[in-house]
Amino acid sequence: MKHISLVMLITLSTYFAFAQDTTQHIIQGRTNSKEQEAKPYVIMISIDGFRYDYAEKYQAKNLLELSGQGVKATAMQPSYPSLTFPNHYTLVTGLYPSHHGLVDNTFYDRTRKQTYEMKNRDAVEDGTWYGGTPLWVLAEQQHMVSASYFWVGSESPIQNIRPTYSYRYQEKTGIDDRIQSVVNWLKLPAAQRPHLITFYFPEVDHAGHSYGPESEQVKQQVQFVDESIGKMVKAVNALNLPVSFIVVSDHGMSAVDTVNIIRLKDMGLKMSWGGERTMFYSDDTVKVNEAYAYYKSHEEHFRAYKRNETPLRWHYGTEDKYNRIGDIILVPDAGYVFAQTKPMKQHIGHHGFDNNLTEMNAVFMAWGPAFKEHQRIGTFANIHVYPLVAEILGLKITEPVDGRPEVLQPVLKGR
Structure with missing residues (x-):
């Protein structure tokens, strides 16, 4: 059996204690x-x-x-x-999400150098994340x-x-x-x-x-x-x-199609994964441009956007008030999803699309x-x-x- 660190045990026990808090x-x-x-x-x-x-x-x-x-x-x-x-x-x-700051269920904040995740109790209960x-x-x-x-x-x-x-x-x-x-x-x-x-x-x-x-x-x-x-x-x-x-x-x-899942090549950028939209972040403009060029040339059942290229009707990348939207955003076509970053049961139903x-x-x-x-x-x-x-x-x-x-x-x- 693999050993679980004391820090992980404390984190898990704290999470489940909060999760079972039924008091008003x-x-x-x-x-x-x-x-x-x-x-x-x-x-x-x-x-x-x-x-x-x-x-x-x-x-x-x-x-x-x-x-x-x-x-x-x-x-x-x-x-x-x-x-x-x-x-x-x-x-x-x-x-709009780009104006209130919750631009995704999970995202990276460049200014704070921190990630917000909906399953992270500390982030969810920190009022400074919310505009x-x-x-x-x-x-x-x-x-x-x-x-x-x-x-x-x-x-x-x-x-x-x-x-x-x-x-x-x-x-x-x-x-x-x-x-x-x-x-x-x-x-x-x-x-x-x-x-x-x-x-x-x-x-x-x-x-x-x-x-x-x-x-x-x-x-x-x-x-x-x-x-x-x-x-x-x-x-x-x-x-x-x-x-x-x-x-x-x-x-x-x-x-969605749970057989023909889109698998993405790792281009060495910080990633915020989502089955229906994946974002990449980097301060290195050269790396961003290289990754974008690669994904753009391999568009198959998905579309690649730079932050300032997203459709205006989304009110999204070009209106990113809190600097939290990825430098590159990949969006699958309807009915397709990106492969999960770690093994888990594949969902049959999805949302998050256009x-x-x-x-x-x-x-x-x-x-x-x-x-x-x-x-x-x-x-x-x-x-x-x-x-x-x-x-x-x-x-x-x-x-x-x-x-x-x-x-x-x-x-x-x-x-």
């Missing part, structure tokens, strides 16, 4: 101002990996009925890259209490502010207990009651990766989430509060007292959700964002 974290002493006590409530729910067509495809009866009474978009286009961390953070900041002003930070700055049952960034003191009520991410707590936490928050006295609640479901994404978007397992998880949201809505409605629901996802899902691909599209549904009834709208970019939520809650947006309020204002009552 509360910032003491916060209350709603009297003005904010009178405001309505928003519960924003993310279903990770819930493709734009899953509700109809897999008979999500509660979501279809509820959104049928309110608002349903044809689809919601994710930002590029169509990955979990960049898009969850875009939804709560109204900024923009998330909705819960905006709310707390304006004396409105917020809560989060998981959302990218909510575990971290961004601008030294966390939600008043939050949980560290783990998948141990059952759904009924999670729903009850939301109900308990809304049963608090008006001064302590959160007006913004974010809530996250991982199950559909897990099934999509492991079994592919056409699988029975995805259908089962879509119906599990649908049933769970039905339970939540019933329990919340019983409280007779002016609560509006917004259901979103971060991206879609696509089946956000113009239909299968990468996400879902948007909304209902409740803030929304008009029986509204159908076309596909829109996910940057516009932030100003929508801010308007419902009467929050003033305090810094420039990419999202525009006029895009979704027409779905609100009185607009």
Whole structure:
């Protein structure tokens, strides 16, 4: 048996201790101002990996009925890259990934000389990695209490502010207990009651990766989430509060070729690997140019870009505010993925591809007292959700964002 170092054991034990932390974290002493006590409530729910067509495809009866009474978009286009961390953070900041700093699930920061990884607890909980002003930070700055049952960034003191009520991410707590936490928050006295609640479901994404978007397992998880949201809505409605629901996802899902996997030659550059996009970094311009020339001349089922060559519609390499996007970006064609850098089970389903691909599209549904009834709208970019939520809650947006309020204002009552 190979020996495991003491440092590795400590690291692993610390990670799993955090991963199993099911306690609620509360910032003491916060209350709603009297003005904010009178405001309505928003519960924003993310279903990770819930493709734009899953509700109809897999008979999500509660979501279809509820959104049928309110608002349903044809689809919601994710930002590029169509990955979990960049898009969850875009939804709560109204900024493209190149502008808020989470340019990937894993990336290298040239200035810090450090790598951010979504599985690295120290990075995830370090607020200095995160740009923009998330909705819960905006709310707390304006004396409105917020809560989060998981959302990218909510575990971290961004601008030294966390939600008043939050949980560290783990998948141990059952759904009924999670729903009850939301109900308990809304049963608090008006001064302590959160007006913004974010809530996250991982199950559909897990099934999509492991079994592919056409699988029975995805259908089962879509119906599990649908049933769970039905339970939540019933329990919340019983409280007779002016609560509006917004259901979103971060991206879609696509089946890929797991046999003809693209293997990349090592050109001696620092690499940030992703099956649907791999980035290379180097301070040596000669090495970058040599590697780029090689990859460009060997494009087969993938495309090579220098950072300043990425498509403008991605709002990506040419708008890299934090200097975190690779000097070279390799992007596979639809249906193909790059080989993994270490042996592990190959996923059948993937996302992260060009956000113009239909299968990468996400879902948007909304209902409740803030929304008009029986509204159908076309596909829109996910940057516009932030100003929508801010308007419902009467929050003033305090810094420039990419999202525009006029895009979704027409779905609100009185607009």
